[in-house]
Amino acid sequence: MSQPPHPEPAFERSSFVKPCGYCGARLAVFVSREVGSGEEHAYECPECGKDYLVHAALEPLVSVLEPRNDGKTDRYEETLF
Numbered sequence: 001m002s003q004p005p006h007p008e009p010a011f012e013r014s015s016f017v018k019p020c021g022y023c024g025a026r027l028a029v030f031v032s033r034e035v036g037s038g039e040e041h042a043y044e045c046p047e048c049g050k051d052y053l054v055h056a057a058l059e060p061l062v063s064v065l066e067p068r069n070d071g072k073t074d075r076y077e078e079t080l081f
Ligand SMILES: [Zn+2]
Pocket: 020, 021, 022, 023, 024, 025, 045, 046, 047, 048, 049, 050, 068
């Protein structure tokens, strides 16, 4: 590979499709990862509010590919015990 050297810390952009385990929506999640960083950020499903964690250097961007398919309109609620 002949990539020019990066003077800045290398951010690696990637995206993946996340099916929401609560409401069934399909989310496109875009993250920037910093090489060597083990940082985690939370994002939530825009359809139901369920939280997910992802390894990322910055706040992930989330967009809805397919809306929820569980036929409900409730919000996911964390059970804090
Ligand atoms: Zn959801």
